[in-house]
Amino acid sequence: KQEVTQIPAALSVPEGENLVLNCSFTDSAIYNLQWFRQDPGKGLTSLLLIQSSQREQTSGRLNASLDKSSGRSTLYIAASQPGDSATYLCAVLNAGNMLTFGGGTRLMVKP
Amino acid sequence: DAGITQSPRHKVTETGTPVTLRCHQTENHRYMYWYRQDPGHGLRLIHYSYGVKDTDKGEVSDGYSVSRSKTEDFLLTLESATSSQTSVYFCAIGDRVDNEQFFGPGTRLTVL
Numbered sequence: 001k002q003e004v005t006q007i008p009a010a011l012s013v014p015e016g017e018n019l020v021l022n023c024s025f026t027d028s029a030i031y032n033l034q035w036f037r038q039d040p041g042k043g044l045t046s047l048l049l050i051q052s053s054q055r056e057q058t059s060g061r062l063n064a065s066l067d068k069s070s071g072r073s074t075l076y077i078a079a080s081q082p083g084d085s086a087t088y089l090c091a092v093l094n095a096g097n098m099l100t101f102g103g104g105t106r107l108m109v110k111p
Numbered sequence: 112d113a114g115i116t117q118s119p120r121h122k123v124t125e126t127g128t129p130v131t132l133r134c135h136q137t138e139n140h141r142y143m144y145w146y147r148q149d150p151g152h153g154l155r156l157i158h159y160s161y162g163v164k165d166t167d168k169g170e171v172s173d174g175y176s177v178s179r180s181k182t183e184d185f186l187l188t189l190e191s192a193t194s195s196q197t198s199v200y201f202c203a204i205g206d207r208v209d210n211e212q213f214f215g216p217g218t219r220l221t222v223l
Contacts, residue, residue, distance in 0.1 A: 031209045043201060044154075044214040051209070089154070097142075097161070097208050098169060101154040 002027045002094050006102035013080055014110050021075040021105045023090035028068050031093040035064050035075050038087045038104070047088075048075070080109045114138050115215035117202050123221045130189040132218050134202030136182075142205040143185040144212065145169075145177060147198040154201065160185055161208070192222045 003026045013019055023033070032051045036044040048057045048064040050073070056065040061078040073090060087106045091099040114137030124130050134143060144159040146169075156169030158177040166177050174196060176188045189196055202215040 034211060036214075043216045044203075046211050046213055049211045091154075093209065097159060097167070098156050099144075099154075099212060103153050 002030075002092060002100040004090060004092055004100050004102035006088075006090060006105050008105060009103065010106040010108075012108040012110065015080060015082060017080050017109075018076070018078050019080055019107075021077070021088050021090075021107070023073040023075070023102055025071045025073075025092050025100075027094060028071050029094065030068065031095075033064075033066055033073050033090060033092050034099070035062075035073075036089040036091065038089060040087075044089065077107075080107075082109050082111050085109050115202060115204055115213060117200075117215040117218050119218060120216065121219045123223065124192055125223050126193060127191050130192050130220065130222075132187045132200055132202075132220070134185045134187070134215060136185075136204045138204060138206070138213075139182060140204040140206045140213075141182075142208060142212075143179065144203040144205075145175075145185070145187045146201045146203065147171065148201060148217075149198050157187065157200075189220075192220075194222050196220065197222045 005024050007022045034049045035047045050057050050066040063076040066073045087104045089104045091101045116135045118133045145157040146154045148154045155171045160166045160179040178186045200218045203212040205212045
């Protein structure tokens with residue numbers, strides 16, 4: 001059974017820092033990996049999707065990488081801002097059409 | 112934002128009553144999903160649909176049924192609600208199984 005782990009569980013940084021969020025998964029037979037953002041009491045917002053054949057994807061200040069063989073993905077956030085404060089979730093798609101989610105990293109960016 | 116709405120947004124009900132949650136999309140996406148989110152368990156797939164009248168079970172399907180009679184609507188029914196089904200329920204949609212999933216705003220369900 002696929003297991004997805006996100007480290008750290010919580011992170012607090014001052015505004016302007018570059019930061020890295022980590023996601024690891026136990027079964028490398030994935031179709032894709034998706035990063036989401038969730039604000040308190042809200043739904044999930046899709047940030048980036050990396051297909052299994054890709055190594056990275058970029059959107060604005062966000063860059064996500066995927067190393068399928070080692071079962072790892074990182075989400076890099078450049079020049080963090082208070083508005084980036086949220087919980088970040090990664091999820092992998094396996095056979096069976098099932099997204100398996102990690103527990104999330106709760107990010108606080110202090111002004 | 113993807114055109115996904117969920118109704119109701121909040122519901123309080125009693126143990127043993129049936130409950131139906133509705134997901135409505137305006138994107139004409141083929142795939143629709145129901146997840147639940149619980150502290151300590153994260154998000155887990157309940158059921159999904161890959162077309163009108165085509166559905167399949169997810170990881171935590173016991174106690175839930177679904178129906179999809181139109182492309183735009185996906186219903187989740189709790190036949191006889193239990194306190195363990197107190198949760199936040201999210202609907203998601205996708206145009207292909209290997210493409211992005213887009214999530215709705217969620218329904219907070221409390222079973223007393």
